[in-house]
Amino acid sequence: MSQQPPQQSRQEASQPAPAQMSSGYATLEQRLKYISEYNFPFCDESAKYEKVAKIGQGTFGEVFKARSKSDNKFVAMKRVLMENEKEGFPITALREIRILQLLKHENVVNLIEICRTKANKNNKYKSIFYLVFDFCEHDLAGLLSNVNVKFSLGEIKKVMKQLLNGLFFIHSNKILHRDMKAANVLITKTGILKLADFGLARAISISKNGQPNRYTNRVVTLWYRPPELLLGDRNYGAPVDMWGAGCIMAEMWTRSPIMQGSTEQQQLTLCAQLCGSFTPDVWPGLEKLELYHKMELPQNHKRKVKERLRPYVKDPSAVDLLDQLLILNPDKRINADDALSHDFFWTDPMPSDLTKMLSQLTQSNFEFLAPPRRSNQMMHRYQQQTTSQVPPRPQDNSYQDRVY
Amino acid sequence: MPWWYFEKEELKNTPSRKDNVEFDTERRYRREATNFIKECGNLMGLGYSTIHTAIVYLHRFYMFHSFRTFPRYVTACSCLFLAGKVEETPKKCRDIIKKASTILTSQKMMSFGEDPKEEVVTMERILLKTIKFDLQIDHPYRFLIEYAKCLKSNGNTPKEQVVQKAWNFINDSLETTLCLQWEPEIIAVSMMYLACKISKYDVVDWKGRVPDHQKWWDMFVKDMTKNILEDICHQVLDLYQNPKGKSEAPDSPPQLPPSKASLIKASPPPQKRAKLQQSPVMNPKVAVNHIPVKVSSNEYDMAKVPHPPYGYPSTSYQQPPPPAYLVQSAVPPPLPAHSNIHHKPPLPPASNYPTNNNIPPLPPSRYPAANIASNQFYQLPPTNNYSHKNNRSNHYHQPYQ
Numbered sequence: 127m128s129q130q131p132p133q134q135s136r137q138e139a140s141q142p143a144p145a146q147m148s149s150g151y152a153t154l155e156q157r158l159k160y161i162s163e164y165n166f167p168f169c170d171e172s173a174k175y176e177k178v179a180k181i182g183q184g185t186f187g188e189v190f191k192a193r194s195k196s197d198n199k200f201v202a203m204k205r206v207l208m209e210n211e212k213e214g215f216p217i218t219a220l221r222e223i224r225i226l227q228l229l230k231h232e233n234v235v236n237l238i239e240i241c242r243t244k245a246n247k248n249n250k251y252k253s254i255f256y257l258v259f260d261f262c263e264h265d266l267a268g269l270l271s272n273v274n275v276k277f278s279l280g281e282i283k284k285v286m287k288q289l290l291n292g293l294f295f296i297h298s299n300k301i302l303h304r305d306m307k308a309a310n311v312l313i314t315k316t317g318i319l320k321l322a323d324f325g326l327a328r329a330i331s332i333s334k335n336g337q338p339n340r341y342t343n344r345v346v347t348l349w350y351r352p353p354e355l356l357l358g359d360r361n362y363g364a365p366v367d368m369w370g371a372g373c374i375m376a377e378m379w380t381r382s383p384i385m386q387g388s389t390e391q392q393q394l395t396l397c398a399q400l401c402g403s404f405t406p407d408v409w410p411g412l413e414k415l416e417l418y419h420k421m422e423l424p425q426n427h428k429r430k431v432k433e434r435l436r437p438y439v440k441d442p443s444a445v446d447l448l449d450q451l452l453i454l455n456p457d458k459r460i461n462a463d464d465a466l467s468h469d470f471f472w473t474d475p476m477p478s479d480l481t482k483m484l485s486q487l488t489q490s491n492f493e494f495l496a497p498p499r500r501s502n503q504m505m506h507r508y509q510q511q512t513t514s515q516v517p518p519r520p521q522d523n524s525y526q527d528r529v530y
Numbered sequence: 531m532p533w534w535y536f537e538k539e540e541l542k543n544t545p546s547r548k549d550n551v552e553f554d555t556e557r558r559y560r561r562e563a564t565n566f567i568k569e570c571g572n573l574m575g576l577g578y579s580t581i582h583t584a585i586v587y588l589h590r591f592y593m594f595h596s597f598r599t600f601p602r603y604v605t606a607c608s609c610l611f612l613a614g615k616v617e618e619t620p621k622k623c624r625d626i627i628k629k630a631s632t633i634l635t636s637q638k639m640m641s642f643g644e645d646p647k648e649e650v651v652t653m654e655r656i657l658l659k660t661i662k663f664d665l666q667i668d669h670p671y672r673f674l675i676e677y678a679k680c681l682k683s684n685g686n687t688p689k690e691q692v693v694q695k696a697w698n699f700i701n702d703s704l705e706t707t708l709c710l711q712w713e714p715e716i717i718a719v720s721m722m723y724l725a726c727k728i729s730k731y732d733v734v735d736w737k738g739r740v741p742d743h744q745k746w747w748d749m750f751v752k753d754m755t756k757n758i759l760e761d762i763c764h765q766v767l768d769l770y771q772n773p774k775g776k777s778e779a780p781d782s783p784p785q786l787p788p789s790k791a792s793l794i795k796a797s798p799p800p801q802k803r804a805k806l807q808q809s810p811v812m813n814p815k816v817a818v819n820h821i822p823v824k825v826s827s828n829e830y831d832m833a834k835v836p837h838p839p840y841g842y843p844s845t846s847y848q849q850p851p852p853p854a855y856l857v858q859s860a861v862p863p864p865l866p867a868h869s870n871i872h873h874k875p876p877l878p879p880a881s882n883y884p885t886n887n888n889i890p891p892l893p894p895s896r897y898p899a900a901n902i903a904s905n906q907f908y909q910l911p912p913t914n915n916y917s918h919k920n921n922r923s924n925h926y927h928q929p930y931q
Contacts, residue, residue, distance in 0.1 A: 151598050151599075151601055151641065152598060152599045152600075154643070156599075157599060157600070160599055161656060164595075166594075166659040166660060167594070168659075168660070168661070168662030168664075169658075169659040169660075169662060169663070212623075213615075213620070213622065213623060214611060214612075214615075214623060214650075214651040214654045214655075215612070215615070215654055215655065215658060217615040217620055220612075220615050220616055220665060223663050223665065224616065224665050224666055227663075227664075227665075227666065228666070240662075240663045242659055245655075251652065252652065252655065253655055253659065255655075255658075329618075
């Protein structure tokens with residue numbers, strides 16, 4: 127965060143004089159010249175960073191690793207896509223910025239500043255904006271797809287504890303992340319976990335006049351999408367992130383996403399196969415959800431969370447916590463606070479530092495740069511009805527960056 | 531964190547001043563742009579928080595750029611456009627411009643150029659770069675409600691009336707640069723103080739009082755001196771004067787046609803003024819309620835001008851009786867039933883500002899109670915240090931000399 131400039135320097139003498147006729151407004155030309163020369167005191171030029179490599183690509187735009195020219199520190203720069211925006215600066219980006227400015231926590235990615243390119247003739251006087259973050263060396267999806275990375279039980283506890291800590295913090299700030307997945311969980315080389323990508327995040331509204339909220343339910347990557355969203359709930363809350371946390375936790379052992387549906391319907395089926403059938407007994411109010419009658423809900427499935435995860439997860443308290451995270455009914459799903467008090471984090475082996483394990487890695491591990499993960503055997507059995515697809519990854523290898 | 535609060539010296543030495551815009555002219559521009567945002571926002575059904583946020587963006591923006599570089603109504607539209615998105619009440623750029631063109635004269639619309647939408651969208655980027663993406667604006671309203679809940683009086687004036695008045699003063703304060711001088715908490719205390727004075731509402735006790743507390747606001751802000759309080763109140767009260775300077779003020783830059791202001795000068799008294807003259811505000815039988823402070827009128831030339839027969843003169847404070855809208859209404863519901871004091875604040879008591887004159891009274895639904903709750907989403911847990919306010923040991927300025 128840039129220091130507060132001293133009072134007097136805010137209107138720098140170096141600013142271009144607002145050159146215009148002694149009367150009247152500036153002409154268009156004068157204004158454009160002014161815009162391109164004005165040195166915005168609170169919005170630095172992106173040229174202060176030097177792009178090193180592309181490390182991510184999504185609907186949101188591109189993410190680059192870059193180096194600060196002044197102190198050689200690495201940062202991640204996320205470009206704000208504005209080209210196709212009819213309504214100016216995207217409201218989603220504004221939300222993300224506002225939320226990130228609010229959420230300052232060890233386990234939430236740190237937004238350093240927002241940079242811009244210089245406005246000039248070439249870009250039609252339209253700056254490009256970048257969100258600049260502290261650089262994190264790895265993401266969890268990348269680490270899990272690297273067979274050389276082995277997490278001990280204590281290390282898994284450390285990861286999950288930090289993840290839940292971050293979730294507890296954002297939820298107590300009344301923010302929903304809405305895009306929990308392993309690729310959005312960053313880990314620094316010193317083993318600090320950071321929740322990232324708040325591009326879908328939003329504030330929890332207090333419902334107005336008793337009216338339920340009408341959030342969009344088209345959020346969360348399918349494989350991590352909780353059952354209430356799959357059933358069209360529009361008045362959801364923090365439990366949507368807790369489901370994702372459960373999926374990620376299981377993935378720490380299975381090494382690949384546990385429910386890889388290719389359609390909403392199939393994802394629901396996978397949920398039922400793992401967590402038991404959707405019935406009003408386990409989930410009162412279920413029948414009121416918008417898509418309850420439209421989706422096909424497999425009947426007569428027993429809940430098999432524990433028995434299916436046990437082959438991977440030997441630790442009984444881990445299985446128990448997973449069992450409480452992967453609960454269909456959002457009202458019964460464990461919250462971040464209670465999860466942090468779970469025996470899992472308070473029994474031996476206690477959470478242990480990740481630094482040592484990570485220090486053996488000589489390169490960054492990002493999902494974007496990693497080879498596609500194979501879906502594992504156990505889960506494969508349950509996905510035979512349809513071919514499970516690993517989402518295609520961009521084949522852009524021109525920026526392969528392997529060493530930090 | 532940039533510091534969005536300025537010393538009075540800085541407020542006098544703005545980019546516009548350096549660009550040969552007179553102090554009074556800049557103040558007029560700020561008021562015109564502010565009132566335009568209020569009107570346009572109201573017509574579009576935007577709530578007070580969106581309108582307030584937009585106006586604060588505007589005031590901040592013109593601490594870095596001149597009014598002659600960026601025409602005020604274009605900037606105002608961008609501020610409203612951005613604030614709409616930030617406050618989750620987005621309006622289409624096209625609709626804002628459409629509404630603006632019904633409010634502004636066609637000559638004023640000329641400053642939007644050939645492609646008004648492009649102009650506003652481009653302006654939004656400049657606005658964002660200038661205000662450092664500091665999008666979250668705290669408003670005095672919720673502090674006012676919070677503070678008012680604690681106050682106890684043994685007088686007869688219903689508290690709701692006082693809060694309503696304070697609320698209106700906050701609305702009107704947006705026309706001044708107070709939001710560039712003081713934190714919203716301070717403005718809330720000051721406007722409540724002013725409303726209490728004017729309503730003869732003596733605060734005799736307050737919830738949460740400890741022996742250290744001399745005044746009720748000691749509970750909410752530290753080191754709040756009478757001088758500060760009254761300086762703030764005067765800045766708002768000065769709005770209600772008819773500034774002689776205004777009619778003489780240089781008009782909009784010559785390339786523009788005569789503004790509404792000069793047109794109205796010659797026309798018969800507008801609706802609102804007529805209403806106010808009927809109101810017994812200036813009834814000489816009303817007891818004079820002096821605010822015990824030396825009136826310092828150095829800051830604004832306006833203050834030296836003899837005041838017109840309406841409004842709250844800043845040199846002799848006469849207590850206005852409760853406005854008609856309050857007298858006629860049924861018994862006000864008790865605090866802290868929020869929703870009931872959030873109905874549409876009446877028009878500014880004596881705003882004599884010309885561009886404002888044609889605004890019809892707006893329906894009460896303009897200020898839904900739920901909006902105030904929406905600000906609470908961003909309250910922080912105690913562990914978080916996010917607040918520029920905490921970074922400064924001397925939180926509150928010394929009184930201006």
